[in-house]
Amino acid sequence: xxxxxxxxxGRPVSGEVEGRTLLVDFIRQTLLLTGTHVGCDTTQCxxxxxxxxxxxxxxxxxxxxxxxxxxxxxIEGMANADGSLSSMQQAFQDYHGxxxxxxxxxxxxxxxxxxxxxxxxSEAEIRHHLEGxxxxxxxxHNIVKAVQAASGQDxxxxxxx
Amino acid sequence: xxxxxxxxxxxxxxxVEALKAEEAIAFSGGQTLMPTMKQRLAMPSKVVSLxxxxxxxxxxxxxxxxxxxxATTHATVKRxxxxxxxxxxxxxxxxxxxxxxxxxxxxxSVANNDPSACYPAGTLASKGVIVTDRRExxxxxxxxxMFMTALEEGEIVTAVKMQVPExxxxxxxxxxxxxxxxxxxxxxxxxxxxxxxxxxxxxxxVFRWTEAEEALSSGFDAGAIDGLATPDGADMISDLHGSGxxxxxxxxxxxxxxxxxx
Ligand SMILES: Cc1cc2nc3c(=O)[nH]c(=O)nc-3n(C[C@H](O)[C@H](O)[C@H](O)COP(=O)(O)OP(=O)(O)OC[C@H]3O[C@@H](n4cnc5c(N)ncnc54)[C@H](O)[C@@H]3O)c2cc1C
Ligand code: FES
Ligand code: FES
Numbered sequence: 001x002x003x004x005x006x007x008x009x010g011r012p013v014s015g016e017v018e019g020r021t022l023l024v025d026f027i028r029q030t031l032l033l034t035g036t037h038v039g040c041d042t043t044q045c046x047x048x049x050x051x052x053x054x055x056x057x058x059x060x061x062x063x064x065x066x067x068x069x070x071x072x073x074x075i076e077g078m079a080n081a082d083g084s085l086s087s088m089q090q091a092f093q094d095y096h097g098x099x100x101x102x103x104x105x106x107x108x109x110x111x112x113x114x115x116x117x118x119x120x121x122s123e124a125e126i127r128h129h130l131e132g133x134x135x136x137x138x139x140x141h142n143i144v145k146a147v148q149a150a151s152g153q154d155x156x157x158x159x160x161x
Numbered sequence: 162x163x164x165x166x167x168x169x170x171x172x173x174x175x176x177v178e179a180l181k182a183e184e185a186i187a188f189s190g191g192q193t194l195m196p197t198m199k200q201r202l203a204m205p206s207k208v209v210s211l212x213x214x215x216x217x218x219x220x221x222x223x224x225x226x227x228x229x230x231x232a233t234t235h236a237t238v239k240r241x242x243x244x245x246x247x248x249x250x251x252x253x254x255x256x257x258x259x260x261x262x263x264x265x266x267x268x269x270s271v272a273n274n275d276p277s278a279c280y281p282a283g284t285l286a287s288k289g290v291i292v293t294d295r296r297e298x299x300x301x302x303x304x305x306x307m308f309m310t311a312l313e314e315g316e317i318v319t320a321v322k323m324q325v326p327e328x329x330x331x332x333x334x335x336x337x338x339x340x341x342x343x344x345x346x347x348x349x350x351x352x353x354x355x356x357x358x359x360x361x362x363x364x365x366x367v368f369r370w371t372e373a374e375e376a377l378s379s380g381f382d383a384g385a386i387d388g389l390a391t392p393d394g395a396d397m398i399s400d401l402h403g404s405g406x407x408x409x410x411x412x413x414x415x416x417x418x419x420x421x422x423x
Contacts, residue, residue: 002167019167019208020198042196046260055236055263061195062264063188065167066210110259131340132258 004068008033009077017064024048024059026067027074035075035105039134046133049106050074056113058132075105078112088112088150095155097146099137107133111147120151162198166207171214173319177294179209180315187211187317189232189269192261217268217319222246225325231268231292231318238267248329248423252283252347255333257340268318274366276307276398277341280321281367283331286347286358287323294319307366326351328381332419334361334411336402343402344411346370348419354378357416362397362408373416383417 005014008031015030027033027050036059039047043061050059051073078086085093088108098104107130114121114129121129126147127140135143145155170176180187186205188194189212197203211217217232220241227246229238235253239262242250256262256270256279270280271291281304284291289300291310294317303311312318326349333345342361349356355377357370370392376385391413397405 019165020162042199043192043261046258049260052263056260057263058260061191061260063167063191063195063208063210066169066191066212068169113259129259132260 002065002068004065006067006070006072008072009074015064019063019065021064022060023050023052023057023062023064023067023072026064027059027072033074033076037102037105039102039106044132044134045103045106046110046130047103047106049109049133051109051113054113054116056110073109075108078108086112088115088146091146091150092143095142095146095149097138097143103133103135103137107135107143111143111150114147115151120153121147123148123156163201163204165205167210168207169210169213173214173216173294173317176209176211176214176317177315179207180317182207185209185315187272189266190234190261190264192257192265193269193273193275211266211268211317222325227287227323227325229267229321229323231320232266233268235262235265235267235270246323246325246329248326248331248347248349249283249287249323252279252331252333255279255331255335261340267321271303271321272310272312272318274304274306274308274310275341276363276366277336277339277343277345277361278367279331279333279342279345279360282345282347282358282360284321284323285367285369286329286349286356287326288349288351288356290322291318292320292322293317297322301369304367307364309366324351326356328423330419330423332415332422334415336361344408344415346412346415346419348377348416348423350377350381350423355381357419359392359412359416362392362412364396364398370412370416377420381420381423383420386413386417386420389413 001016037047039045048060184206218230221228239254285300291298291303329349336343344361357373394406394409397408399405
């Protein structure tokens with residue numbers, strides 16, 4: 001077993017993992033932060049997206065042992081300090097950016113990372129950035145609208161390709 | 162995935178030592194290796210992570226000579242080369258998706274030499290040289306066929322060197338489900354000639370389309386490609402996404418697009 005320490009949502013955590021333990025399993029099963037979802041387990045769907053040292057990664061494709069000393073943020077760490085939703089989460093609610101909600105944690109993490117890198121992305125840039133996040137419900141248009149709104153931009157009335 | 166020992170050395174020397182163990186495997190971004198291990202197509206006894214080796218990270222530019230550390234992620238290359246080598250920055254920025262780019266590395270990409278990968282084409286076209294823990298190998302000799310390279314057992318790609326051309330462009334015809342190229346062409350114009358590298362087409366992996374290089378070296382214009390015969394589709398990858406002839410046709414189309422956009 002390998003002993004690891006890391007900071008998750010601003011709190012120091014530690015635990016013992018096997019070499020093969022996936023970061024997502026450490027997050028869900030050891031830390032019991034089950035907001036991060038597993039859709040495919042094969043690096044395709046993005047449901048497991050979290051932030052590792054500020055960058056979006058698919059936590060099903062990262063070894064927990066690789067993250068010793070890292071700073072991690074999951075969907076549980078997104079709300080504001082007073083418990084209210086972050087502007088991105090609020091925009092997903094306002095613009096109906098979710099239906100079943102399975103992809104939503106990953107979508108919110110990916111979209112939040114986009115705005116950190118590019119605060120006012122174009123519609124095409126939003127779509128390009130979300131290519132690794134699959135949603136089987138919404139058809140994506142409302143997700144794009146939510147990201148536009150969260151970035152303080154006009155929301156395209158009927159989102160086009 | 163079966164369990165394995167895990168090591169995360171901080172120097173190249175320690176990594177080389179760690180890789181001497183029986184069935185040890187180098188691990189960078191894991192964006193290819195993790196799915197492979199989950200499917201038990203790779204069952205290493207020991208995983209040696211290269212992600213904590215600072216001497217393998219970063220991008221350095223000296224005139225037109227470029228050095229990219231083997232453990233440098235696609236996201237870093239995209240960011241660092243945005244001004245100095247926009248075509249390579251754009252290649253890195255279109256690999257997979259943002260999460261793949263946060264983890265995947267140039268060293269892992271060239272070592273893997275997937276027949277549809279992007280970096281092998283960019284490296285070959287940019288007069289690349291693969292630097293390892295023991296030698297330097299010109300890209301022309303490094304890429305030896307589908308998933309085949311000149312790397313020996315336990316040899317680590319520590320850096321990739323390239324020359325920044327006068328003009329360049331990477332035309333990627335995307336396979337939307339995998340986000341890899343279906344077929345893609347990297348064109349680079351230097352003062353002493355043009356290089357055209359093709360990925361996602363040949364059964365032999367990345368290759369240089371020499372007829373197009375000759376035609377473009379005498380006149381760098383998309384029209385120069387028109388008169389050329391399409392490469393032979395019989396040697397091309399044929400699968401449910403496209404026949405060999407379709408890919409051969411794409412080689413010509415993407416070469417013209419790359420030249421027009423360079
Ligand atoms: C959804 C998805 C989409 C993708 N789309 C694209 C795309 O469009 N274009 C593209 O080119 N790629 C694409 N990839 C692949 C991605 O770029 C990988 O990151 C890359 O091919 C491998 O790099 P890695 O650092 O992740 O290597 P790993 O997965 O860690 O390793 C890959 C192989 O290389 C070996 N290795 C790793 N590093 C070294 C080294 N420094 N020296 C020697 N051997 C080493 C490993 O032992 C292993 O055999 C995609 C991957 C995914 C999951
Ligand atoms: S569960 Fe990780 S990408 Fe789908
Ligand atoms: S809301 Fe159901 S998968 Fe996206």
